[in-house]
Amino acid sequence: MRRMTYLLGAAIVALLAPSTALASGDAALNPSDEFALPPWVEINIGGLDLSINKAVFYILLATALTIFITIWIANRMAARPTGKAQVIMESAYSLMRNNITGGNLDGKMAAKWFPFIATLFLFIWFSNMIGYLPLPTNTMHTVDVFGLEIPAFGLYAATANISVPLILAVVVWISYHVEGIRHHGFIGYIRSWVPAGVEGFMVGPILVIEALSHFVRLLSLSLRLFANILAGHLLLLFMAGGLVILLGMGLAGSLIIGVATGALGVAFFLFEIGLVATLQAFIFATLTAIYLGGAVADEH
Amino acid sequence: MDLSIIVAQAEIAETAGRAIGLGLGTGLAALGTGIGLGIIFGKTIEAVSRQPELRSEIQSIQWLGFALTEATVFYGFIAGLIAFFV
Numbered sequence: 001m002r003r004m005t006y007l008l009g010a011a012i013v014a015l016l017a018p019s020t021a022l023a024s025g026d027a028a029l030n031p032s033d034e035f036a037l038p039p040w041v042e043i044n045i046g047g048l049d050l051s052i053n054k055a056v057f058y059i060l061l062a063t064a065l066t067i068f069i070t071i072w073i074a075n076r077m078a079a080r081p082t083g084k085a086q087v088i089m090e091s092a093y094s095l096m097r098n099n100i101t102g103g104n105l106d107g108k109m110a111a112k113w114f115p116f117i118a119t120l121f122l123f124i125w126f127s128n129m130i131g132y133l134p135l136p137t138n139t140m141h142t143v144d145v146f147g148l149e150i151p152a153f154g155l156y157a158a159t160a161n162i163s164v165p166l167i168l169a170v171v172v173w174i175s176y177h178v179e180g181i182r183h184h185g186f187i188g189y190i191r192s193w194v195p196a197g198v199e200g201f202m203v204g205p206i207l208v209i210e211a212l213s214h215f216v217r218l219l220s221l222s223l224r225l226f227a228n229i230l231a232g233h234l235l236l237l238f239m240a241g242g243l244v245i246l247l248g249m250g251l252a253g254s255l256i257i258g259v260a261t262g263a264l265g266v267a268f269f270l271f272e273i274g275l276v277a278t279l280q281a282f283i284f285a286t287l288t289a290i291y292l293g294g295a296v297a298d299e300h
Numbered sequence: 301m302d303l304s305i306i307v308a309q310a311e312i313a314e315t316a317g318r319a320i321g322l323g324l325g326t327g328l329a330a331l332g333t334g335i336g337l338g339i340i341f342g343k344t345i346e347a348v349s350r351q352p353e354l355r356s357e358i359q360s361i362q363w364l365g366f367a368l369t370e371a372t373v374f375y376g377f378i379a380g381l382i383a384f385f386v
Contacts, residue, residue: 099360220371227374283367 011133035160035230038139054137058158062127070122096121096285104289109179113292116175120168121285124159128229128277131157132236132269155236159280160229162222169222172288173214180295189295221287228280232272239265322380329376336369 039051073089081087096118101110138154158164180189193210194203238246239261244254344362348355 103360220375223375223378224367224371227378228371231374231377279363279367283364286364 035156036140037161040139054139054154054156055158055161055164057137058127058130058156059164061130062123062158065126065130066119066123069126092122093118095282100282100285100289104286104293106293109292109296113289117285117288120172120288121281124168124225124284125278125281127158127164128280129273131155131160131229131233132273132277155233157229157233159225160233162226165222165225168225168284169218172221172291173218176288176291176295177214179292183296192297217291221284225280225284228276232268232276235268236265236272239268318384322384325380325383326373326377329373333369333373336372337366340365340369 037053037055039049039053040057041052043050043052070089073085077086081090097114100121101114101117105113132155134153134155136151136153137156138152141152142149177189180192183189184192190207193214194206198206241258241262243261244258247253247257249257340362344358347358351358
Protein backbone atom coordinates (compact mmCIF):
# COMPACT_ATOMS: atom_id res chain seq x y z
CA MET A 1 0.00 0.00 0.00
CA ARG A 2 2.82 2.40 0.94
CA ARG A 3 4.72 1.48 -2.21
CA MET A 4 1.59 2.23 -4.25
CA THR A 5 1.31 5.63 -2.56
CA TYR A 6 4.92 6.50 -3.45
CA LEU A 7 4.41 5.35 -7.05
CA LEU A 8 1.22 7.39 -7.35
CA GLY A 9 2.94 10.42 -5.86
CA ALA A 10 5.82 10.11 -8.32
CA ALA A 11 3.36 9.74 -11.19
CA ILE A 12 1.45 12.85 -10.12
CA VAL A 13 4.66 14.90 -9.80
CA ALA A 14 5.78 13.67 -13.22
CA LEU A 15 2.36 14.53 -14.58
CA LEU A 16 2.66 18.11 -13.41
CA ALA A 17 6.28 18.40 -14.60
CA PRO A 18 5.59 18.97 -18.33
CA SER A 19 3.76 22.18 -17.57
CA THR A 20 6.73 23.68 -15.75
CA ALA A 21 9.09 22.45 -18.45
CA LEU A 22 6.95 24.08 -21.11
CA ALA A 23 6.38 27.25 -19.15
CA SER A 24 10.11 27.81 -18.56
CA GLY A 25 10.96 27.74 -22.25
CA ASP A 26 9.90 30.39 -24.71
CA ALA A 27 8.05 27.90 -26.91
CA ALA A 28 4.40 28.83 -27.37
CA LEU A 29 1.97 26.25 -26.05
CA ASN A 30 -0.29 24.73 -28.65
CA PRO A 31 -2.65 22.18 -27.07
CA SER A 32 -3.03 20.26 -30.32
CA ASP A 33 0.73 19.55 -30.28
CA GLU A 34 0.01 17.00 -27.58
CA PHE A 35 -1.88 14.94 -30.16
CA ALA A 36 0.37 15.59 -33.15
CA LEU A 37 2.09 12.49 -34.51
CA PRO A 38 5.49 13.34 -35.95
CA PRO A 39 7.01 10.25 -37.60
CA TRP A 40 9.92 8.62 -35.73
CA VAL A 41 10.88 6.08 -38.38
CA GLU A 42 9.58 6.98 -41.82
CA ILE A 43 8.15 4.06 -43.76
CA ASN A 44 6.40 4.73 -47.04
CA ILE A 45 5.17 1.81 -49.08
CA GLY A 46 3.50 2.74 -52.35
CA GLY A 47 2.21 6.07 -51.07
CA LEU A 48 0.91 4.41 -47.92
CA ASP A 49 2.22 6.11 -44.80
CA LEU A 50 3.23 3.34 -42.39
CA SER A 51 5.64 5.42 -40.31
CA ILE A 52 6.38 4.42 -36.76
CA ASN A 53 5.14 7.26 -34.56
CA LYS A 54 3.92 7.87 -31.03
CA ALA A 55 0.58 6.10 -31.59
CA VAL A 56 2.25 3.01 -33.05
CA PHE A 57 4.64 2.92 -30.10
CA TYR A 58 1.70 3.01 -27.68
CA ILE A 59 -0.14 0.21 -29.52
CA LEU A 60 2.98 -1.98 -29.44
CA LEU A 61 3.54 -1.19 -25.77
CA ALA A 62 -0.07 -2.07 -24.86
CA THR A 63 0.10 -5.27 -26.90
CA ALA A 64 3.40 -6.31 -25.32
CA LEU A 65 2.05 -5.59 -21.82
CA THR A 66 -1.15 -7.55 -22.51
CA ILE A 67 0.78 -10.59 -23.75
CA PHE A 68 3.73 -10.65 -21.37
CA ILE A 69 1.97 -9.76 -18.12
CA THR A 70 -0.74 -12.38 -18.66
CA ILE A 71 1.82 -15.05 -19.67
CA TRP A 72 4.05 -14.12 -16.75
CA ILE A 73 1.18 -14.43 -14.27
CA ALA A 74 -0.08 -17.64 -15.92
CA ASN A 75 3.36 -19.24 -15.56
CA ARG A 76 3.57 -18.30 -11.89
CA MET A 77 0.13 -19.73 -11.03
CA ALA A 78 0.14 -21.63 -7.77
CA ALA A 79 -2.49 -23.35 -5.66
CA ARG A 80 -1.35 -21.14 -2.76
CA PRO A 81 -0.81 -17.77 -4.38
CA THR A 82 2.14 -15.72 -3.25
CA GLY A 83 1.88 -12.02 -3.90
CA LYS A 84 -1.05 -10.09 -5.23
CA ALA A 85 -0.59 -10.51 -8.98
CA GLN A 86 -2.37 -13.85 -9.14
CA VAL A 87 -5.24 -12.70 -6.93
CA ILE A 88 -5.80 -9.60 -9.08
CA MET A 89 -5.62 -11.66 -12.27
CA GLU A 90 -8.04 -14.24 -10.89
CA SER A 91 -10.60 -11.60 -9.99
CA ALA A 92 -10.17 -10.02 -13.44
CA TYR A 93 -10.64 -13.48 -14.95
CA SER A 94 -13.83 -14.11 -13.01
CA LEU A 95 -15.12 -10.66 -13.99
CA MET A 96 -14.47 -11.38 -17.66
CA ARG A 97 -15.64 -14.98 -17.49
CA ASN A 98 -18.76 -14.69 -15.33
CA ASN A 99 -19.97 -11.13 -15.65
CA ILE A 100 -19.00 -9.94 -19.11
CA THR A 101 -19.12 -13.14 -21.14
CA GLY A 102 -21.23 -15.51 -19.06
CA GLY A 103 -23.83 -12.88 -18.21
CA ASN A 104 -24.63 -12.07 -21.83
CA LEU A 105 -23.90 -15.24 -23.80
CA ASP A 106 -25.08 -18.80 -23.23
CA GLY A 107 -22.71 -21.72 -22.55
CA LYS A 108 -21.40 -22.67 -25.98
CA MET A 109 -21.17 -19.13 -27.36
CA ALA A 110 -19.52 -17.97 -24.14
CA ALA A 111 -16.84 -20.64 -24.38
CA LYS A 112 -16.27 -19.77 -28.03
CA TRP A 113 -16.02 -16.00 -27.66
CA PHE A 114 -14.46 -15.70 -24.20
CA PRO A 115 -10.84 -15.47 -25.50
CA PHE A 116 -11.78 -12.67 -27.91
CA ILE A 117 -13.73 -10.65 -25.36
CA ALA A 118 -11.12 -11.13 -22.64
CA THR A 119 -8.35 -10.03 -24.98
CA LEU A 120 -10.35 -6.95 -25.97
CA PHE A 121 -10.89 -6.10 -22.30
CA LEU A 122 -7.23 -6.54 -21.32
CA PHE A 123 -5.85 -4.76 -24.37
CA ILE A 124 -8.11 -1.74 -23.91
CA TRP A 125 -7.41 -1.70 -20.17
CA PHE A 126 -3.63 -1.75 -20.59
CA SER A 127 -3.85 0.79 -23.38
CA ASN A 128 -5.94 3.15 -21.23
CA MET A 129 -3.76 2.70 -18.16
CA ILE A 130 -0.41 3.38 -19.83
CA GLY A 131 -2.12 6.43 -21.30
CA TYR A 132 -2.06 7.98 -17.82
CA LEU A 133 1.63 7.29 -17.24
CA PRO A 134 3.67 10.26 -18.40
CA LEU A 135 6.25 8.77 -20.77
CA PRO A 136 9.04 10.65 -22.55
CA THR A 137 7.39 10.48 -25.96
CA ASN A 138 6.81 14.14 -26.86
CA THR A 139 9.57 14.51 -29.46
CA MET A 140 8.32 17.94 -30.55
CA HIS A 141 9.62 19.46 -27.32
CA THR A 142 12.87 18.35 -25.76
CA VAL A 143 14.20 18.92 -22.28
CA ASP A 144 17.89 19.49 -21.70
CA VAL A 145 19.12 17.16 -18.94
CA PHE A 146 22.90 17.51 -18.35
CA GLY A 147 23.49 18.16 -22.04
CA LEU A 148 21.28 15.26 -23.09
CA GLU A 149 18.23 16.10 -25.19
CA ILE A 150 15.43 13.88 -23.97
CA PRO A 151 11.85 14.17 -25.24
CA ALA A 152 9.42 15.94 -22.93
CA PHE A 153 6.99 13.81 -20.95
CA GLY A 154 3.60 13.54 -22.53
CA LEU A 155 0.31 11.77 -22.09
CA TYR A 156 -0.99 9.76 -24.98
CA ALA A 157 -2.82 6.50 -25.49
CA ALA A 158 -3.44 4.31 -28.49
CA THR A 159 -7.14 4.51 -27.66
CA ALA A 160 -7.02 8.34 -27.78
CA ASN A 161 -6.54 8.04 -31.53
CA ILE A 162 -9.79 7.34 -33.39
CA SER A 163 -8.24 4.72 -35.66
CA VAL A 164 -7.62 2.17 -32.88
CA PRO A 165 -11.13 2.16 -31.31
CA LEU A 166 -12.62 2.29 -34.81
CA ILE A 167 -10.77 -0.80 -36.00
CA LEU A 168 -11.65 -2.65 -32.79
CA ALA A 169 -15.29 -1.69 -33.32
CA VAL A 170 -15.16 -2.84 -36.95
CA VAL A 171 -13.76 -6.22 -35.87
CA VAL A 172 -16.55 -6.58 -33.30
CA TRP A 173 -19.18 -5.40 -35.81
CA ILE A 174 -18.12 -7.90 -38.49
CA SER A 175 -17.80 -10.78 -36.04
CA TYR A 176 -21.29 -10.38 -34.60
CA HIS A 177 -22.86 -10.16 -38.05
CA VAL A 178 -20.94 -13.26 -39.16
CA GLU A 179 -22.03 -15.11 -36.02
CA GLY A 180 -25.66 -14.05 -36.61
CA ILE A 181 -25.63 -15.15 -40.25
CA ARG A 182 -23.99 -18.45 -39.28
CA HIS A 183 -26.71 -19.07 -36.71
CA HIS A 184 -29.84 -17.94 -38.59
CA GLY A 185 -28.81 -18.01 -42.24
CA PHE A 186 -28.64 -14.72 -44.17
CA ILE A 187 -32.39 -14.23 -44.76
CA GLY A 188 -33.22 -15.47 -41.28
CA TYR A 189 -30.68 -13.10 -39.72
CA ILE A 190 -32.11 -10.05 -41.50
CA ARG A 191 -35.60 -11.20 -40.51
CA SER A 192 -34.50 -11.55 -36.88
CA TRP A 193 -33.89 -7.77 -36.75
CA VAL A 194 -37.63 -7.14 -36.92
CA PRO A 195 -39.17 -7.39 -33.45
CA ALA A 196 -41.87 -9.95 -32.85
CA GLY A 197 -45.38 -8.57 -33.38
CA VAL A 198 -44.49 -6.26 -36.28
CA GLU A 199 -46.43 -7.31 -39.36
CA GLY A 200 -47.58 -6.09 -42.77
CA PHE A 201 -46.46 -2.78 -44.22
CA MET A 202 -44.56 -1.74 -41.08
CA VAL A 203 -41.84 -4.35 -41.66
CA GLY A 204 -40.05 -2.23 -44.29
CA PRO A 205 -39.57 0.99 -42.26
CA ILE A 206 -38.67 -0.98 -39.12
CA LEU A 207 -36.04 -2.88 -41.10
CA VAL A 208 -34.53 0.39 -42.34
CA ILE A 209 -34.40 1.79 -38.79
CA GLU A 210 -32.82 -1.40 -37.47
CA ALA A 211 -30.23 -1.40 -40.26
CA LEU A 212 -29.39 2.23 -39.40
CA SER A 213 -29.09 1.33 -35.73
CA HIS A 214 -26.48 -1.31 -36.60
CA PHE A 215 -24.35 1.38 -38.27
CA VAL A 216 -24.87 3.70 -35.31
CA ARG A 217 -23.48 0.91 -33.10
CA LEU A 218 -20.25 1.08 -35.08
CA LEU A 219 -20.07 4.81 -34.50
CA SER A 220 -21.06 4.82 -30.85
CA LEU A 221 -18.82 1.91 -29.89
CA SER A 222 -15.70 3.57 -31.31
CA LEU A 223 -16.58 7.16 -30.39
CA ARG A 224 -17.37 6.30 -26.77
CA LEU A 225 -13.93 4.86 -26.08
CA PHE A 226 -12.06 7.43 -28.18
CA ALA A 227 -13.84 10.49 -26.82
CA ASN A 228 -13.63 9.37 -23.20
CA ILE A 229 -9.88 8.90 -23.32
CA LEU A 230 -9.27 11.99 -25.48
CA ALA A 231 -11.39 14.22 -23.26
CA GLY A 232 -9.67 12.80 -20.16
CA HIS A 233 -6.25 13.62 -21.57
CA LEU A 234 -7.34 17.10 -22.66
CA LEU A 235 -8.77 17.76 -19.22
CA LEU A 236 -5.53 16.68 -17.52
CA LEU A 237 -3.50 18.75 -19.99
CA PHE A 238 -5.49 21.90 -19.26
CA MET A 239 -5.59 21.33 -15.51
CA ALA A 240 -1.88 20.54 -15.24
CA GLY A 241 -0.78 23.90 -16.54
CA GLY A 242 -2.25 24.37 -19.99
CA LEU A 243 -4.92 26.74 -18.72
CA VAL A 244 -2.40 28.84 -16.79
CA ILE A 245 -0.20 29.29 -19.87
CA LEU A 246 -3.14 30.03 -22.18
CA LEU A 247 -4.61 32.64 -19.83
CA GLY A 248 -1.21 34.24 -19.09
CA MET A 249 -2.37 36.40 -16.17
CA GLY A 250 0.94 37.42 -14.65
CA LEU A 251 2.66 35.86 -11.65
CA ALA A 252 0.00 36.26 -8.94
CA GLY A 253 -2.93 35.28 -11.13
CA SER A 254 -1.05 32.33 -12.59
CA LEU A 255 -0.11 31.12 -9.12
CA ILE A 256 -3.70 31.21 -7.85
CA ILE A 257 -5.14 29.57 -10.96
CA GLY A 258 -2.26 27.08 -11.11
CA VAL A 259 -2.77 25.86 -7.55
CA ALA A 260 -6.53 25.55 -8.05
CA THR A 261 -6.34 23.76 -11.40
CA GLY A 262 -3.42 21.62 -10.20
CA ALA A 263 -5.48 20.30 -7.29
CA LEU A 264 -8.40 19.71 -9.64
CA GLY A 265 -5.99 18.00 -12.03
CA VAL A 266 -4.93 15.51 -9.35
CA ALA A 267 -8.60 14.80 -8.59
CA PHE A 268 -9.37 14.24 -12.27
CA PHE A 269 -6.26 12.07 -12.61
CA LEU A 270 -7.46 9.81 -9.79
CA PHE A 271 -10.98 9.73 -11.31
CA GLU A 272 -9.58 8.79 -14.71
CA ILE A 273 -7.30 5.95 -13.55
CA GLY A 274 -9.70 4.79 -10.85
CA LEU A 275 -12.92 4.69 -12.86
CA VAL A 276 -12.83 5.76 -16.50
CA ALA A 277 -9.96 3.55 -17.72
CA THR A 278 -11.43 0.35 -16.31
CA LEU A 279 -15.05 1.28 -17.00
CA GLN A 280 -14.42 1.98 -20.68
CA ALA A 281 -12.63 -1.37 -21.13
CA PHE A 282 -15.52 -3.04 -19.26
CA ILE A 283 -18.21 -1.34 -21.33
CA PHE A 284 -16.50 -2.14 -24.62
CA ALA A 285 -16.20 -5.83 -23.72
CA THR A 286 -19.74 -5.95 -22.30
CA LEU A 287 -21.28 -4.35 -25.39
CA THR A 288 -19.35 -6.80 -27.58
CA ALA A 289 -20.86 -9.66 -25.60
CA ILE A 290 -24.34 -8.09 -25.76
CA TYR A 291 -24.12 -7.60 -29.53
CA LEU A 292 -22.90 -11.17 -30.03
CA GLY A 293 -25.68 -12.47 -27.81
CA GLY A 294 -28.28 -10.36 -29.63
CA ALA A 295 -27.15 -11.62 -33.03
CA VAL A 296 -27.79 -15.27 -32.15
CA ALA A 297 -30.89 -14.73 -29.98
CA ASP A 298 -34.04 -16.33 -31.37
CA GLU A 299 -36.40 -13.54 -30.28
CA HIS A 300 -35.38 -9.97 -30.94
CA MET B 301 -17.46 52.48 -43.79
CA ASP B 302 -14.41 50.84 -45.34
CA LEU B 303 -15.19 47.43 -46.79
CA SER B 304 -12.10 45.73 -45.28
CA ILE B 305 -13.38 46.49 -41.78
CA ILE B 306 -16.63 44.69 -42.53
CA VAL B 307 -14.72 41.68 -43.90
CA ALA B 308 -12.50 41.60 -40.81
CA GLN B 309 -15.58 41.87 -38.62
CA ALA B 310 -17.17 38.94 -40.42
CA GLU B 311 -14.04 36.82 -39.86
CA ILE B 312 -14.00 37.63 -36.16
CA ALA B 313 -17.70 36.83 -35.96
CA GLU B 314 -17.10 33.44 -37.60
CA THR B 315 -14.37 32.49 -35.11
CA ALA B 316 -16.49 33.72 -32.25
CA GLY B 317 -19.47 31.74 -33.55
CA ARG B 318 -17.39 28.58 -33.68
CA ALA B 319 -16.15 29.10 -30.15
CA ILE B 320 -19.70 29.74 -28.95
CA GLY B 321 -20.86 26.62 -30.80
CA LEU B 322 -18.21 24.48 -29.12
CA GLY B 323 -18.85 25.86 -25.66
CA LEU B 324 -22.62 25.91 -25.88
CA GLY B 325 -22.85 22.48 -27.55
CA THR B 326 -20.66 20.79 -24.98
CA GLY B 327 -22.37 22.63 -22.15
CA LEU B 328 -25.84 21.60 -23.29
CA ALA B 329 -24.65 18.02 -23.79
CA ALA B 330 -23.29 18.09 -20.23
CA LEU B 331 -26.66 19.39 -19.00
CA GLY B 332 -28.52 16.46 -20.51
CA THR B 333 -25.93 13.96 -19.37
CA GLY B 334 -26.03 15.34 -15.86
CA ILE B 335 -29.79 14.88 -15.70
CA GLY B 336 -29.44 11.35 -17.05
CA LEU B 337 -26.74 10.40 -14.55
CA GLY B 338 -28.83 11.82 -11.71
CA ILE B 339 -31.75 9.65 -12.76
CA ILE B 340 -29.54 6.54 -12.99
CA PHE B 341 -27.95 6.96 -9.56
CA GLY B 342 -31.22 8.05 -7.97
CA LYS B 343 -33.03 5.01 -9.32
CA THR B 344 -30.17 2.78 -8.17
CA ILE B 345 -30.43 4.13 -4.63
CA GLU B 346 -34.19 3.61 -4.77
CA ALA B 347 -33.84 0.04 -6.02
CA VAL B 348 -31.14 -0.90 -3.51
CA SER B 349 -33.08 0.54 -0.60
CA ARG B 350 -36.12 -1.42 -1.74
CA GLN B 351 -34.26 -4.70 -2.30
CA PRO B 352 -30.82 -4.58 -0.64
CA GLU B 353 -30.16 -8.25 -1.45
CA LEU B 354 -29.94 -7.40 -5.18
CA ARG B 355 -27.28 -4.76 -4.57
CA SER B 356 -24.41 -6.29 -6.58
CA GLU B 357 -26.65 -7.13 -9.53
CA ILE B 358 -28.16 -3.65 -9.63
CA GLN B 359 -24.74 -2.06 -9.33
CA SER B 360 -23.36 -3.86 -12.37
CA ILE B 361 -26.31 -2.65 -14.45
CA GLN B 362 -25.84 0.80 -12.95
CA TRP B 363 -22.25 1.03 -14.21
CA LEU B 364 -23.39 -0.07 -17.66
CA GLY B 365 -25.99 2.69 -17.68
CA PHE B 366 -23.47 5.17 -16.29
CA ALA B 367 -20.95 4.50 -19.05
CA LEU B 368 -23.59 4.59 -21.79
CA THR B 369 -25.07 7.86 -20.51
CA GLU B 370 -21.76 9.52 -19.76
CA ALA B 371 -20.62 8.92 -23.33
CA THR B 372 -23.36 11.17 -24.71
CA VAL B 373 -21.58 14.29 -23.41
CA PHE B 374 -18.63 13.34 -25.58
CA TYR B 375 -20.82 13.10 -28.67
CA GLY B 376 -21.66 16.75 -28.08
CA PHE B 377 -18.00 17.50 -27.44
CA ILE B 378 -16.84 15.76 -30.62
CA ALA B 379 -19.57 17.50 -32.64
CA GLY B 380 -18.39 20.80 -31.14
CA LEU B 381 -14.78 20.05 -32.07
CA ILE B 382 -15.88 19.25 -35.63
CA ALA B 383 -17.78 22.55 -35.76
CA PHE B 384 -14.75 24.35 -34.36
CA PHE B 385 -12.01 22.95 -36.56
CA VAL B 386 -13.70 21.84 -39.77
